[in-house]
Amino acid sequence: xxxxxxxxxxxxxxxxxxxxxWVSGTCIECGKDLTKINVPELTDAEIDLKAPPEVILP
Amino acid sequence: MSSQFTFSxxxxxxxxxxxxxxxxxxxxxxQDTTVPSNKKWVLLSVKAVNADNVNRVIxxxxxxxxxxxxxxxxxxxxxxxxxxxxxxxxxxxxxxxxTNATKPAEILTDGNTLxxxxxxxxxxxxxxxxxGLVLEYLEVYK
Numbered sequence: 001x002x003x004x005x006x007x008x009x010x011x012x013x014x015x016x017x018x019x020x021x022w023v024s025g026t027c028i029e030c031g032k033d034l035t036k037i038n039v040p041e042l043t044d045a046e047i048d049l050k051a052p053p054e055v056i057l058p
Numbered sequence: 059m060s061s062q063f064t065f066s067x068x069x070x071x072x073x074x075x076x077x078x079x080x081x082x083x084x085x086x087x088x089q090d091t092t093v094p095s096n097k098k099w100v101l102l103s104v105k106a107v108n109a110d111n112v113n114r115v116i117x118x119x120x121x122x123x124x125x126x127x128x129x130x131x132x133x134x135x136x137x138x139x140x141x142x143x144x145x146x147x148x149x150x151x152x153x154x155x156x157t158n159a160t161k162p163a164e165i166l167t168d169g170n171t172l173x174x175x176x177x178x179x180x181x182x183x184x185x186x187x188x189x190g191l192v193l194e195y196l197e198v199y200k
Contacts, residue, residue: 001124002077005088012090015077021188022077037080039184042109042141 008032070100070198079176079190081110083183087176089191092124093166100196101164103156104146106174108138109185115177116144123169130170140179166195 002022003012009030016025024034051057081087093099108114117135122128136153138144145156166172174191 001090001092001094002075003090003092004077004079005086007082007085007087012088015089020076022075024078024080034080037082037184037186039080039082039186040111042107042185042187042190 070196075193077191080186086178092171099166102194105192107143107187107190109187112179112182114179117175119173121171
């Protein structure tokens with residue numbers, strides 16, 4: 001059983017398993033759709049794997 | 059007759075449970091994971107990400123039951139830099155890497171609840187991470 005706190009009402013609500021990842025759903029206490037919360041997404045910094053121009057490859 | 063030292067590892071399924079975590083401006087967040095009935099977990103590691111743009115204190119706690127009436131222990135609690143993760147177990151001051159792997163690992167029984175709590179960090183942009191909480195454990199039958 002996996003639950004999370006709802007930022008609207010402060011109560012705990014169930015999470016949903018989608019494609020192998022537990023995600024937010026609709027709060028069972030206040031009915032708010034937690035998937036609609038709009039905040040920045042944390043993404044991993046992209047690493048450039050290509051050699052820089054000054055590097056002469058064989 | 060020579061003596062023999064035997065070290066045995068529990069069997070069961072290897073689980074890596076991924077949970078998306080969304081943090082909201084100036085709002086604390088709690089996520090609970092309860093061990094199902096008739097199961098025991100051998101907890102190997104926990105990764106909890108601070109997806110916000112301000113530092114937040116992250117606390118990992120084990121309770122005896124889903125109602126969280128009795129605290130078994132606090133696994134870890136530290137201020138985590140914005141955009142970085144707490145990794146348990148760790149003996150690093152910044153908790154950014156799992157080190158000091160415990161042998162034997164934490165053992166949880168059915169009904170135990172592992173709680174990850176992100177304290178409010180004050181005014182912030184908030185943030186979400188698709189793999190904001192990852193639990194790694196062996197699941198064995200009771």
